[in-house]
Every structure is written in C-alpha cells, then in structure tokens.
Amino acid sequence: MTADQTMPSAGDALFDVPTPIEEMLRLAVDFTRHNDALDIALRAKNSTPDTAHSSSARDLAADVLKVLRAIHNQRLHPSEDLTRAHLRLRQLAFLAEASADHPPGAARELTALATKTVMDNALIVAEQTLNAQSKTLHSEGSGLTAAHKSALVEIARGHVVANSTLGREYTRSSGSKVPMSTLRRLEAKHLVTRTSGTALPAYYGGPLQDRVQLTPAGITALAAALTRPAAVRTAPRVAGVPLASPSQATARSR
Template sequence: MTTPPGDSLLFEVAAPPTPVERLLRLAGQYVQHNDTLDRLLRADSPSGPDAHTASAQQLASATRAAVKALTDERLFASRELSDAVVRLQQLAFLSDASIGQPLATARMLTALAPAAAMHCADTLALELRRRRRNATDAPTHQLAATHRTALWEIGCGNVVATSSQGRHYVHCLDEHVPIGTLRALETSGLAERDPKSAPSAYQAGPLQDRILLTSVGTTALAAVICSPSAPSTTAAPAATATKRTARSR
C-alpha cells in the first residue's frame, strides 16, 4: 500500500467566521425569519402555531452559539460588552419563547432581533479594536461611506426593492440607500436579493425583494464596522420603525 503524495491531502477549508461576522450573519437570519412570519401572517389560509418552530429553534441555538463565541474572546468585561451578552441571551430566550405562540405574538417577540444583533456586533467590534489598537499588522480596508451605510442598513433588515412599470425602487426604513449604491453592491457581490420574500408595502400588495448581505458583504462590513466614518450605531435600536421612504432611479 502506497502513501499518497502530501499535496493530495491538501484541500481548501473555509475559515470559520469571526465573532463579529457570526453576529452579522445572525442578524440576517433573524431578518429572514421575520420575513417568513410576515408572509405567513398575510397568507389567505391560516397556518398552525408550529409553522415557525424549526426556524425559531435554529435561531435560539445560533444565538447561544454567538454568545459562546463572544465570551470565548475573553475580552475585558466592560459594561457595554456585558450588556451585549445579556441582550443576546435575551434574544435566545425570546426565540425559544416564540415557539408554539400564535404567529402574531411570535413575530412581535423577534421584531427587534436583527437590529439588536447588529448593535451587539458593533459593540464587539469596538472592544476588539480597542484591544488591538497597538497592533501593527491590522489589515486596512477601503469601503466608501455610502456603501458602508448601505451595508449596515441591509444588515438591519431595513432595505427592500421593488419594480413597477419598468421602474425600480429601493425602500428604506432609516438611512436613504440610493439605487445606484445598491446596484454597485450587488455587482461587487456584497449584497444580493431574495426575490419576493419580504412583505408587501401595503395590504394585498405584491411581495418585495429582500436585500441581504452576502458572505463577502458580511466580511467587508465586519472589517469596517465601528470605524470613525461608519454610521452611528451606538444608540439602542428604536422600539418603533421609522417611516418608510421610497426612491426611484
């Protein structure tokens, strides 16, 4: 029996996500979970109370895994970081609590989860940056401020897209994301659409395209999150959504 060459044993292995990337991905999972609940709530035929059970269980597990990844960093237990851990533990509890609840109640319990996960990612990134402030080998990343803002809004689940009579629109809950910026992010592989997955803008209206971060977009945002020119993310997520705005090309 011959031993195969050493090169034949080598293969590409994807690097595990960083704790910040894990939190950004978690936010995206909550966005998609909430979109699913919204579609079920707007369906003509009512769904059973267990329609979202598997998704909620997966989210609770993913959130607890994110807490472990954060605590494994063994960072200085600042008040901000301690609050972030508590917030994530609350998200896991709320995801578990939503199982078996009526859809409307389940949707309410995870309504603020995407923004909360994003703000926890921002807090963790700040703590990591403080710890590595004197590192000489810290990588540098270039990302336009408008792109950075757009990626943050997308991560929070604030951006959807629609089209009507040949015109394309971007609908935002907070910061304005120009359609040109969205197209640039899609072209560069930083953002992608999940067609007809987001709830309609009005009763009985058509489903909208949810804009999501790609894995590349998640990595790019994780690298620049909480940098001086990034959008302000220190405030806690608002309890109520801001007014929706639409922009056309």
C-alpha cells in the same frame, strides 16, 4: 488522500474560522429572513396557524448562544457596554426559544426586535474588539467607502427592500436611504443579494417586495470594516518659511 488532494494549511484553517462579528451579522440575516417568513404567513389569505416557524426559532436560539460563546472566547476587556451586550443577547436567546412554542402571531412579537438587538450589540462588540487590537495591524483599512459601509449596515439591519414598477427599479428603507445606484454597485461586488418576493408589500394589496441581504462575502467585508479603524487623512507637510531677523524686519518697516 489521493495524490492530487492537498491538506489545508494551518493558515487556511485559521482564516476559515468566522469571527464573532461575522457570526453576528449572519445571525442578523437569519433573524430577518425568519421574521419575513412569519410576516408573509400571517398576511396570507385563508392562512391557518402552523408550527413551521418552530424549528427555525429553536435553531436561531441555539445560534445566539453560539455567538455568546464566541464573544466570551475573545476575552475582551470587561466593560459595562459588553456586559449589557451579553445580557441582551441572552434575553434574545430566551425569547427566540420561547417563540417556538407560540402560534405565528405571538411568535412574531417575541422576535420583533431580534435583528435590531443583534446588530446593536454587534456594533458594541466590534468597537470593543477594535479597542483591544493594535491599530497599526489594520492601518490599511477595510477597502469599503464610507457610503458602502453605511449601506451595508442598513442592509444588515433588515431595513432595505427593493422592487420595480413600470420597468423602474427602486429601493425602500426604514432607516437611512440606500439609493438604487449604491445597491447595484454592492451587487456588482457580490456583497449583497435580492431575494424575490420575500418581504411584505409596500402597501396593502401590493406585490411582495424583494428583501436585500448580505451575501457571505458582504458579511466578511462588513465585519472587517467594523473592526478596523477608519483611515486618517493627514494634511500635507508644508515647508516652513524662515522668520525674518530683527534687523531685516526693521529694514522692511522703514
């Protein structure tokens, strides 16, 4: 090691380790990208079946198992919801692995609900994580507005695409609407990005749309928001007005 190189501190190494929620959000991004690629390949004219998706599918199956190990290592309190989350993620790993041995059409069916499965269970694990933590440790909140947090969840679910026509930009969402103004604010914060021409057209024969996905910074921000309690607004204290004595009350009534 040279004189100008420094050894990372134990604290830096600790914070560089992704949390299970971050790993699940990253997995959701990867499944959306995988399914988009299959969709475009299946819609392409004169396309011939190939196995380009197989390597990606096997990597995703391995990543699901990695996420399961990370959740297990958290030692969360057992619950029915957490048990179901484990089961559904194991099923997803099996489906992703199986899809690698099928042609693109059948493979796409096997991973059709992959992003939804990951996100549904990410929210369950986030809730269980929040319940297991001392809320006083995170009373400062996540730094995201409710609207931005909601938009990031929709984007993580693979619901949001963007496009433009006649010089005007717009968004489309299969879930809750994410306005273009919100998307631009999130882009300005480097929390989301658009990848040109990676999502199916809005209509048959139309141009490919731009998939909106979380950036690494967006993954970190949303994971923090999901595992921190919402800020609680308390009413301002109002000084009490002293009650009138019985004699005063009698005098006022005369």
